Amino acid sequence: MVERIYLFKRFERFWHWSQAALVITLLVTGFEVHGSYSLLGFGQAASIHTTAAWLLVGLWIFAIFWHFTTGEWRQYIPSFDQLGAVIRHYSYGIFLGRPHPYRVVPERKHNPLQRLAYLGLKLAINPLIWTSGIAYLFYAQWRDLAPAWLGLQEVAIAHTLGAFMMLVFLIAHVYLTTTGHTPLAHIKAMITGYEETH
Numbered sequence: 001m002v003e004r005i006y007l008f009k010r011f012e013r014f015w016h017w018s019q020a021a022l023v024i025t026l027l028v029t030g031f032e033v034h035g036s037y038s039l040l041g042f043g044q045a046a047s048i049h050t051t052a053a054w055l056l057v058g059l060w061i062f063a064i065f066w067h068f069t070t071g072e073w074r075q076y077i078p079s080f081d082q083l084g085a086v087i088r089h090y091s092y093g094i095f096l097g098r099p100h101p102y103r104v105v106p107e108r109k110h111n112p113l114q115r116l117a118y119l120g121l122k123l124a125i126n127p128l129i130w131t132s133g134i135a136y137l138f139y140a141q142w143r144d145l146a147p148a149w150l151g152l153q154e155v156a157i158a159h160t161l162g163a164f165m166m167l168v169f170l171i172a173h174v175y176l177t178t179t180g181h182t183p184l185a186h187i188k189a190m191i192t193g194y195e196e197t198h
């Protein structure tokens with residue numbers, strides 16, 4: 001039996017896809033500024049990077065407000081119930097064609113592994129990128145006040161580490177979103193809001 005459930009509200013879908021577009025823009029331009037390759041030219045890459053970063057900061061402020069006013073932040077409270085079953089599913093059950101052990105309902109739309117991954121993104125990766133990026137941008141204003149161990153190099157390392165963590169998240173995330181009952185099923189749900197459960 002196929003059941004359609006409404007999981008992703010309009011603002012959430014807007015936030016998700018604009019965040020994805022901005023993060024991908026930041027990764028592409030950021031690694032160019034870092035010197036990994038040459039695509040747009042350093043000056044243009046740096047200016048697009050700064051504009052996209054400010055847009056993302058603005059989007060995050062709205063998204064944080066939305067999560068708290070709607071109570072949706074509760075979706076990210078860690079739960080270890082069925083975590084082992086979900087990990088076993090992605091490690092081998094999925095390759096044996098076994099059904100997913102977790103049943104999605106709107107109040108608990110993320111399985112325990114998604115809860116941990118998204119919470120880690122929001123509480124570790126995002127703040128690391130956010131604070132190190134702002135420290136980078138305003139270095140000239142605080143350099144004279146900084147302790148001896150903290151300089152531009154440390155800020156740059158923290159920011160690049162955040163960028164690599166985000167890239168690893170993105171690769172794992174996109175792979176996992178293609179593991180629904182069809183490769184595009186979860187992606188369609190993030191576009192229309194409706195997930196089809198079997």
Ligand code: HEM
Pocket residue numbers: 008012016019020021023024075109110114118121166170173174177186187188190
């Ligand atoms: C780096 C950029 C991205 C970030 C930071 C990100 C982050 C997130 C977060 C936090 C959620 C949970 C949303 C919620 O609570 O409702 C989510 C869900 C989802 N994302 Fe992304 N995403 C990114 C890129 C992408 C891309 C490129 C795709 C597809 C090609 C994608 C497909 C999906 C899908 C299908 C879901 C819903 C399934 C689920 O709940 O796990 N995302 N993403």
